[in-house]
Amino acid sequence: MxxxxxxxxxxxxxxxxxxxxxxxxxxxxxxxxxxxxxxxxxxxxxxxxxxxxxxxxxxxxxxxxxxxxxxxxxxxxxxxxxxxxxxxxxxxxxxxxxxxxxxxxxxxxxxxxxxxxxxxxxxxxxxxxxxxxxxxxxxxxxxxxTEPAAVALHALRRGGCKAGDAAAIFGAGPIGLMAAQWARIMGASRILIFDIDPAKLDIARRCGFANLYNSAERNPVDVIREVTAGRGAHIAIEAAGVPQTTVQALDAVRDSGRVVLLGNPSGDVTLPAALISRAMRREITIAGTWNSTYSARGGDDDWRTALDAMASGALRxxxxxxxxxxxxxxxxxxxxxxxxxxxxxxxxxxx
Ligand SMILES: [Zn+2]
Ligand SMILES: [Zn+2]
Incomplete structure (x- = not known):
C-alpha cells in the first residue's frame, strides 16, 4: 500500500x-x-x-x-x-x-x-x-x-522601472508590496502606495515605506499630481484588480508613462472618453504582465533574481x-x- x-x-x-x-x-x-x-x-x-x-x-x-x-x-x-x-x-x-x-x-x-x-x-x-x-x-x-516575488518582479520589468522614477502602487496586498520593494531595488526615487485598508498600509510601513495614502480618504490621482509637481508618475502598477484603481492608474501617469496591469480583474472597467483621450495624448504604454520568467537551463530569470535578492537582504x-x-x-x-x-x-x- x-x-x-x-x-x-x-x-x-x-x-x-x-x-x-x-x-x-x-x-x-x-x-x-x-x-x-x-x-x-x-x-x-x-x-x-x-x-x-x-x-x-x-x-x-x-x-x-x-x-x-x-x-x-x-x-x-x-x-x-x-x-x-x-x-x-x-x-x-x-x-x-x-x-x-x-x-x-x-x-x-x-x-x-x-x-x-x-x-x-x-x-x-x-x-x-x-x-x-x-x-x-x-x-x-x-x-x-519566491513565486509571488518573481511575479512582482516581472511586472516591474514589464513596466521598465528605472532609477529616478516616481512609482505609484495601487493595492498594498502582498503582491503590491513586493512590487513596491522591487521599485525600490530598481532605484525609483518616489514610491507612493495606495490602499483603502489602513491595516495594509501599516504593513507597508513595516516594509520601510513612508508615502502611504488611504485612497478612501484622498483621491490618488490628486496625491500623485501634488507629489510630482503636476506631472504624474513615471510608472503605475495596478495590483488591486479593482475597476476604480485601474482607471486611477491610467490617469496617474505622465507623458510617456507606463501602466502595468498586475492584479487579477474583479470586474469590468469603464474608461471615460476624456481619460482615453488623455492617455492617447500622453502616449502612455499599457503593459500586461503574466506570471514570471523561469529558465530550465540556469539562465537569468525572475526566480533566480528573486532568490538572490532575498539572500542579499534587498528583498524583505x-x-x-x-x-x-x-x-x-x-x-x-x-x-x-x-x-x-x-x-x-x-x-x-x-x-
Ligand atoms: Zn500565486
Ligand atoms: Zn509548451
Whole structure:
C-alpha cells in the first residue's frame, strides 16, 4: 500500500477536507518534495470558493518551498534533504513558446496546485527541471514566497522601472508590496502606495515605506499630481484588480508613462472618453504582465533574481507574513480570509 500523507483536499467548490491521502508517486525525472511552507495566493480564494479547479479532487497550493524527500530515477543532481523552491508551471516542452523558453505562454501546460495536486499537503511531486536551490541564509518561509516575488518582479520589468522614477502602487496586498520593494531595488526615487485598508498600509510601513495614502480618504490621482509637481508618475502598477484603481492608474501617469496591469480583474472597467483621450495624448504604454520568467537551463530569470535578492537582504519578505498556520487549521483560515475575519497579508500554511 502506498504511504500516506496529510493534505487539504478540495472535493468541490467550497468543499475542502483535511485528511490522509496516498503520497504522490515519483516518476523518472521527478522528485518528491517535503513541503516546509506553502503560501496562500490571492488567486486561491476564488479558486477554492467560487471557480473551482480543473478537476476534483485537487490539492491546491502553488507557492511553496521544502526539502527533497525522494528522487525519481535519472535525477542525480539533487539529494535527499536539499532545500528547494519549485516553479509550479509544468510546460509541455513541444510548442513554439516552450521552444523559446517562454514557458508561461505554453499552449498545453499543467500547474501544481490548480490543474494537478499542489502543496497544501505534506508532500508534492514535481519535475526536477522545476526545482531551484534555496540559497544559504534564505529561510523556508521566505523561499515559499519566491513565486509571488518573481511575479512582482516581472511586472516591474514589464513596466521598465528605472532609477529616478516616481512609482505609484495601487493595492498594498502582498503582491503590491513586493512590487513596491522591487521599485525600490530598481532605484525609483518616489514610491507612493495606495490602499483603502489602513491595516495594509501599516504593513507597508513595516516594509520601510513612508508615502502611504488611504485612497478612501484622498483621491490618488490628486496625491500623485501634488507629489510630482503636476506631472504624474513615471510608472503605475495596478495590483488591486479593482475597476476604480485601474482607471486611477491610467490617469496617474505622465507623458510617456507606463501602466502595468498586475492584479487579477474583479470586474469590468469603464474608461471615460476624456481619460482615453488623455492617455492617447500622453502616449502612455499599457503593459500586461503574466506570471514570471523561469529558465530550465540556469539562465537569468525572475526566480533566480528573486532568490538572490532575498539572500542579499534587498528583498524583505518577512514583514509581509501575518499568519503561519498548521495544515489542519488551513481550511478554517481560508474561510476566514474569504470572510475578511481579520487582517491577512501573506498567510503561510505549514504542513
Ligand atoms: Zn500565486
Ligand atoms: Zn509548451
Amino acid at each position: 502506498a504511504q500516506q500523507m496529510q493534505a487539504l483536499v478540495l472535493h468541490g467548490v467550497g468543499d475542502a477536507r483535511y485528511g490522509a491521502v496516498p503520497r504522490p508517486g515519483v516518476p523518472a525525472g521527478w522528485v518528491l518534495v517535503r513541503v516546509a511552507f506553502c503560501g496562500v495566493c490571492g488567486s486561491d480564494i476564488p479558486r477554492v470558493f467560487v471557480k473551482g479547479t480543473y478537476r476534483f479532487p485537487t490539492i491546491c497550493g502553488h507557492e511553496f518551498a521544502g526539502t527533497v524527500a525522494e528522487t525519481g530515477s535519472s535525477v542525480d543532481d539533487y539529494a535527499i534533504g536539499d532545500r528547494v523552491a519549485v516553479f509550479p508551471l509544468l510546460w509541455c516542452g513541444k510548442c513554439a513558446a516552450c521552444e523559446q523558453g517562454r514557458y508561461v505562454q505554453c499552449e498545453d501546460y499543467d500547474y501544481l496546485g490548480s490543474r494537478r495536486d499542489g502543496a497544501f499537503a505534506e508532500y508534492v511531486a514535481a519535475p526536477r527541471q522545476n526545482l531551484l536551490r534555496v540559497p544559504d541564509g534564505v529561510s523556508f518561509e521566505e523561499a515559499a514566497m 519578505l518577512k514583514p509581509l507574513i501575518t499568519h503561519i498556520v498548521p495544515l489542519d487549521q488551513a481550511w478554517e483560515t481560508l474561510k476566514n480570509i474569504r470572510g475578511k475575519a481579520g487582517v491577512f497579508s501573506k498567510v503561510l500554511i505549514q504542513p
